[in-house]
Amino acid sequence: MSWHVLGAGSLGGLWAARLFRGGEPVRLILRDRTRLAQYRAGGGLRLTEGDTTSLYPLPAEAPEAGNSIRRLILACKSYDAEEAIASVAARLEPDAEILLLQNGLGSQDAVAARVPRARCLRASTTEGAFRETDFHVVAAGAGQTWIGDQLGTQAPPPWLDTLTALGFTLRWTDDIDARLWRKLAINCAINPLTVLHRCRNGELRQHASEVADLCSELAALLEAMGLAPAAQGLQQEVEAVITATANNRSSMLQDVERGQRTEVSYLLGHALPIAQRLRLPVPQLEALHQRLRARLEERGLPVD
Ligand code: NAP
DSSP, X not given: OOEEEEOOSHHHHHHHHHHHHTTOOEEEEOSSHXXXXXXXXXXXXXXXXXXXEEEEOOOEEOTTOSSOEEEEEEOSOHXXXXXXXXXXXXXXXXXXXXXXXXXXXXXXXXXXXXXXXXXEEEEEEOOOEEEEETTEEEEOOOOOEEEEESSSXXXXXXXXXXXXXTXXXXXXXXXXXXXXXXXXXXXXXXXXXXXXXXXXXXXXXXXXXXXXXXXXXXXXXXXXXXXXXXXXXXXXXXXXXXXXXXXXXXXXXXXXXXXXXXXXXXXXXXXHHHHHHTTOOOHHHHHHHHHHHHHXXXXXXXXX
């Protein structure tokens, strides 16, 4: 049974190359025929791990290709996910499984609504990868990936073991949304501040009280949503992440520096309307969102 990986960027490239290397049948789905021609001209997908760069001649196709899709890894950014799934929806088999690698929250529901018959699995990953150039991905740090169903009631798919044997560090969870919310909260406490202070994660130690205020509002929001366990020890974990990734630039800062759209709508932009609905005052988070939007506007970037 073949895998399809939609999006040959950082994470998609990493996943696809590992599947291919492990002998799994896998096909890339690229945006359009222009991208497909560019990919083919390069002879395949390059993956750098440590000092080694390998070229993997993975087959690739456009969204409108004729073959059907049984297992799909959706590896585009959150803001592209709905349009991307729509472009292949007609090709999905009735019992298709889709693994959603998007960070933040909001895009997963939008995708699931577009393909109600498919089993949509959500992932939360700490793996790191970046694009050196088009179709050349650099693995930037091992991590683990939690996977679960939105409803948390179904059994893990049998291919979880196959992927684990290929070197993926995967964990099944019955509460994937709590994990995604915890990660969203950590991202909200760190990423926007790194953009506003134009700093690496570690420099946020100089803004400890700002970080603490945000953590306290984020923890209150998680509790108000009935996710008390995801709120526990949030500030300590944020501080630990800041220390462990002191030398890193957050993904949001990298997006801004590259002049790319951020995923803010799926992080702060997803959390704030929920706080409003719950009538929970979150003035620090609101102010952070306003400042971030102003900074994005200043840089000529989309504010959503
Ligand atoms: P990325 O490097 O920008 O790759 C996204 C890829 O999706 C690009 O190759 C893009 O194609 C492709 N794409 C977009 N729309 C498409 C469409 N309609 N059809 C086909 N391909 C399409 O992004 P990423 O870093 O892999 O991030 C993907 C998601 O994983 C994000 O939500 C991110 O937050 C999350 N994540 C990433 C990392 C990481 O280390 N990179 C870690 C944790 C979570 P083009 O090249 O043509 O634009």
